[in-house]
Amino acid sequence: MPWVFGGAVLVTVAGSLAVVGFVHPGVLVHDRFDxxxxxxxxxxxxxxxxxxxxxxxxxxxxxxxxxxxxxxxxxxxxxxxxxxxxxxxxxxxxxxxxxxxx
Structure with a gap:
């Protein structure tokens, strides 16, 4: 049972990082000049x-x-x-x- 809870936490953290890092501009993705x-x-x-x-x-x-x-x-x-x-x-x-x- 602890592995289920640990997996759920890992998925939640990974999902949060993806949203903050790639959806919210400027955190992990920066616009670049042409x-x-x-x-x-x-x-x-x-x-x-x-x-x-x-x-x-x-x-x-x-x-x-x-x-x-x-x-x-x-x-x-x-x-x-x-x-x-x-x-x-x-x-x-x-x-x-x-x-x-x-």
Missing amino acids: PESVQQGVAQTLRDSYHLGTVESVSCPAEQQVVPGNRFDCQVTLGGGTKPVSVTVRDASGTYEVGYPR
Whole structure:
């Protein structure tokens, strides 16, 4: 009889972990940015907000989580030179801030 009670507890705990971990966003499953969309957004910001003219290319890393405070660098080619540009996630809906090329 103790094994039945132990099995029921194990099933209940496993079910709870599955619900909390995979259904409730942000616990075990995180949204991730589409790198191509971020690259387009970075290029547009550099052209339109920073008025840097022609942005030759932008390369951002894949698998970046949409988590407030997450920060990563994209590589931007401007005028033949490559420079890093910081991208900082501002909120869980995917709003991010693009820094000035360093």
